[in-house]
Every structure is written in structure tokens, then in C-alpha cells.
Amino acid sequence: MQAFDTHEVRNTVAPFENVNLYAADPALQEALLREGAADAAASLHALGAELGRAETLDLARLANLYPPTLHNFDRQGQRIDEVEFHPSWHGLMALLIGHGTHSSPWQGGPGAQVARAARYLLFGQLENGSQCPVTMTYASVPALKQAPRIAARWLPKILSNDYDPRLLPIEQKRGAIIGMGMTEKQGGSDVRANTTRAEPVLPSEARALFGEEGEDVFRIVGHKWFFSAPQSDAHLILAQTDTEGSAGLSCFFLPRYLPNGERNAIRVQRLKDKVGNRSNASSEVEFTGAYGWLIGKQGRGIPTILEMGSHTRLDCVLGSAGAMRAALTHALHHARRRVAFGRPLAEQPLMQNVLADLALESEAATVFAMRLARCFDEISDPLQAMLARVLTPAGKYWICKRGPGFGAEAMEVIGGSGYVEESPLARLYRELPVNSIWEGSGNVMCLDLLRALSKSPEAREALAAELALAGNGDTFFVAYRSTLMADLTQQQPDEFTARVLAERVVLAVQAALLLRHAPGYVSAAFMASRLKREPGGAYGRLPPGVDCAAILARALVE
Numbered sequence: 001m002q003a004f005d006t007h008e009v010r011n012t013v014a015p016f017e018n019v020n021l022y023a024a025d026p027a028l029q030e031a032l033l034r035e036g037a038a039d040a041a042a043s044l045h046a047l048g049a050e051l052g053r054a055e056t057l058d059l060a061r062l063a064n065l066y067p068p069t070l071h072n073f074d075r076q077g078q079r080i081d082e083v084e085f086h087p088s089w090h091g092l093m094a095l096l097i098g099h100g101t102h103s104s105p106w107q108g109g110p111g112a113q114v115a116r117a118a119r120y121l122l123f124g125q126l127e128n129g130s131q132c133p134v135t136m137t138y139a140s141v142p143a144l145k146q147a148p149r150i151a152a153r154w155l156p157k158i159l160s161n162d163y164d165p166r167l168l169p170i171e172q173k174r175g176a177i178i179g180m181g182m183t184e185k186q187g188g189s190d191v192r193a194n195t196t197r198a199e200p201v202l203p204s205e206a207r208a209l210f211g212e213e214g215e216d217v218f219r220i221v222g223h224k225w226f227f228s229a230p231q232s233d234a235h236l237i238l239a240q241t242d243t244e245g246s247a248g249l250s251c252f253f254l255p256r257y258l259p260n261g262e263r264n265a266i267r268v269q270r271l272k273d274k275v276g277n278r279s280n281a282s283s284e285v286e287f288t289g290a291y292g293w294l295i296g297k298q299g300r301g302i303p304t305i306l307e308m309g310s311h312t313r314l315d316c317v318l319g320s321a322g323a324m325r326a327a328l329t330h331a332l333h334h335a336r337r338r339v340a341f342g343r344p345l346a347e348q349p350l351m352q353n354v355l356a357d358l359a360l361e362s363e364a365a366t367v368f369a370m371r372l373a374r375c376f377d378e379i380s381d382p383l384q385a386m387l388a389r390v391l392t393p394a395g396k397y398w399i400c401k402r403g404p405g406f407g408a409e410a411m412e413v414i415g416g417s418g419y420v421e422e423s424p425l426a427r428l429y430r431e432l433p434v435n436s437i438w439e440g441s442g443n444v445m446c447l448d449l450l451r452a453l454s455k456s457p458e459a460r461e462a463l464a465a466e467l468a469l470a471g472n473g474d475t476f477f478v479a480y481r482s483t484l485m486a487d488l489t490q491q492q493p494d495e496f497t498a499r500v501l502a503e504r505v506v507l508a509v510q511a512a513l514l515l516r517h518a519p520g521y522v523s524a525a526f527m528a529s530r531l532k533r534e535p536g537g538a539y540g541r542l543p544p545g546v547d548c549a550a551i552l553a554r555a556l557v558e
């Protein structure tokens, strides 16, 4: 050391990068195989390596450091409403779209939803803002199939794995992305409060304007308070119609370019300055006589767009499971290397308790999310459809709700260096609350679960059948399951306690899956900490006797 050198840099930890995110995660690999997508294992292995590379991980940093910019006008003062992105954003989108994360389940094949879920979960460990437009595009497909003419023209572009960000009429594009607009200033959860109105265009006028495409055309006036990915080629939106006999909300397809080559009247007012999800453009818009094409029946807009909602909610569960997994891997990688008081943090009992608790939460989220994805593969089976009806809102509530606390705890494992912008934990921490807010906020999900359970005995039966698969070997689980099912059958739906109910449903399903499929040291610790005692607010409350070393060795294979 030179005389004036102040210090030697040591006992700091190199970033978690150049790892195979898939190979590092035994719980995800096992879930992929058992939920019916074994054929995708090799491609996921390759994707895990690609996403874990330092250069790929850096795209996430850059896309959030240089968020999108809105240009309302060009140099000549013409209205353009275009969003400019950093090249890293396009790199992320090209990866997501190139791997069919928006399209593969609609192109068939056994286990396609499960394989796509595993890919989405891996992408969730890379960058979350770019997952938003990809999710909306994926989820738009079932709704669009209700409008055969639009589907014939648009689906080949939507299902293309060629990312094409150019703002052009659809005929000139290699691929297209789709957004959705429901939320207005006066109501997001309660979309019936929407004031945006749609008036039918006379058939003769519509045909004169749009030729063969001049069917079911409406003119739309109003606004949307949240309208993510305004750069999308089209959006599905809700607007009020008032045609005799079918008043109410209807669903419309709003392309950015009209079939006659003109731009649609969608004015992007500004981009939101968000807590997280900063790489993604979320806007406020006004429709000043935009043209929209009716999707589904008039007055049936909510069920039409809810078909989209069930898929976006699945992605919220997958996205939170992915972001929690990312937080865990950064924390564990750090704790294995950082020495305090003479030993690596990961070898110190109290830190082991915290890390193992986080690892259990992450594995439980992963197995739940992958099981839910299989319901979507088997949605034509009424039992699986019913199970999805129950587990989607319950999982969207509980797993997304666990995210922010998880992110904070993982940040604390890294200490002060976790709480700076250079740390990926800062981005993850800001990212984690959003899955709980959009696509139906926590309370709304719990109320939806109550609706599902109280409306149909089949919903309870589907849950009972899933829980029964865990058998009768664990007496504590059997008792927990019996009490839950008895409460579901005997108690009146109670809004006041709906969060507790959703939590119990998810914990029971997670425990059942872990009992069936995870090593005994994982399921025993999960049961001891989540079912036998109140979870409490903090991590690191595992009871004595838990095999933390085994849990941590499984949690991250480095």
C-alpha cells in the first residue's frame, strides 16, 4: 500500500450476475416438470443463462435510469403524442417478445401456459416495467377472439414474436402490442363510474370511412387516468353506450392508426411520474372523438374485459413471485460472502433465520404461481376453471401483498449498500407494491374471492379437491384444512374479515403443494411458521428446530 492510500477495498461483494437464473432455482425446475411443461426445460435453461448475464441485467438498470419521454408535438407543431424510449427498453421488449412471453400459450402445445409462466417468472427477476405491455398483449387475445374481423386482421401481428416498435399502420408492421384502459379519475375499482361515452357511427358513414372495416364502429369521447403503454398499436377500453335496451359499459378496440391510414384521436396528456415501474410509460389520455370497434356485446364490457383481467392477474402473481425471487437471490448471494464478526452473514444463526424465512416465502410463491398457471392450461376442465376462479384473486391478494415487506427485508440483508440507487434492491423495492395495486387492488381481490366462494358450491369443491391431494399424513395440516373448509361452508361471506380468509386459502394451498412436492425440511418449516403460528409482520421468526442450512442450500444453487 502507498503511504497516502486511504484504505483497501475488501469484504465487499461482487454483484450477483453471470449466473443461470433457472439452474439456480430447484423449486422452479421441479414445478415446471410436474405441472406439465417438461418439454420446455432445455429452453428455460438457455433463457436462465441469457437473463442472468451481466449485459442483460444491465438493460434493466439502464431502462430505469433513462425512463421514457413524451413528445406531444413535432418541430412543426403537429400533434404526435409519441413516446421515446432508451435503447435498453427496446432490448428488453425484444427479449420478452422474442421468447413468446406474450404469445406462446395461444399457439398451443401441452403445458404452454406453465412454460410461459416459468419464462415470465424468470423475466420478473430481470425487469418488471417491460412485463406490463407484454402482459396486456398476452391477455388481450381471448377478448379479441370475440371480434372475428378484428382478430383476423390483428392476431397474426399480435402473436408474432418479432418486436416491432415502429409507429405505423398495422399492415406495415411485423408485430404489434396491445394495452388496456379502464381506470378513470373518478373510479378505478368501480369502473361503472366511467364517464367516457361511445356513440355509434352510422353504418353508411363508417363504411365510407373504413370500407370493409366499417362495422360496429363508435366514436369515443372521454378520458383514462391510467393508460399504460400508450405506444401500443391498439388498446382495449371501456366506455358507456346508451343504445336502447343495452345501456352500460361496452368494450372497444382503439387502434392508434385507423384502417384509412389516419391517426386515431387519442391525446396523451402526460406520463405518470411513478414510484417504481419507471421504465414503463403509463399515461393519462383523452379521446377526442376517437374511433373504436365494439368487442363482444354492447353493455357487456365488464365481462369481456374481465376475461383479460384473469390473465393479467395471473401475471401479477407470477411477477411478484419473480421479483421476490430476485430479491432473495441478491440477498443470499451477498450474505454468503459478506463477513461480520468473523463469519459470513449467512452462517450466523439469526441471519439464517431471516434468509430461510425469505426462502420459504419465495418457494411457496413459486409453487403456487406455477400451479395456478396449470389451471389456465387446463381451463376447459370445469374443476380447474373453478380452482383458477378461486386462486387467482386469492393469490393476487396474498402473494402480491407479501412483496413489499419481502423487498424491504432483502434490502436490509445487504445493509446500507442495499439502500442506494446502485443496488438492484432499490429498484425491486419500488417495484414490489405495484402488483398489489393495479389489476384490482388488494381489497377488491378479497371481495372477488368472497363472490367466487359464495356464488358457487363448485368453487369450494374445487378448492377442497386440491387440498385433499395433500392426503392425511400430516395431522396439523388435516386439522387446518378441515377448519378452513368448514368455515367456508358454514360462515356467511364477511367483507370485514375477507383478507384473513384470502390469506388462509393461499397458505393452505401453498402448504398442500409443499407437503406433496418439496423436501420435508421445507414443508415442515413452512407449516411451523405460517400455519402453526401467526405469521406476524417481520421475517426471521422461524421456530427452533428448522433446518436453515438445508433450506438455504436449496434456495440458491451457485
Ligand SMILES: Cc1cc2nc3c(=O)[nH]c(=O)nc-3n(C[C@H](O)[C@H](O)[C@H](O)COP(=O)(O)OP(=O)(O)OC[C@H]3O[C@@H](n4cnc5c(N)ncnc54)[C@H](O)[C@@H]3O)c2cc1C
Binding pocket: 179, 180, 181, 182, 183, 186, 187, 188, 189, 190, 226, 227, 228, 229, 274, 277, 282, 434, 437, 438, 439, 440, 441, 442, 443, 444, 447
Ligand atoms: C403503474 C400503474 C399503471 C397502471 N396502468 C393502468 C392501465 O394501463 N390501464 C388501466 O385501466 N388502469 C391502470 N392502472 C390503474 C389501476 O388499475 C388502478 O389504480 C386500480 O385499479 C385502483 O383503482 P383506483 O386507483 O381508482 O383506486 P380506488 O378504486 O379509488 O381504490 C382505492 C383503494 O380502495 C380499495 N377499495 C375499493 N373498493 C373497495 C371496497 N368496496 N371495499 C374495500 N376497499 C375498497 C381498493 O382496494 C384500493 O386499495 C395503473 C395503475 C398503476 C399504479
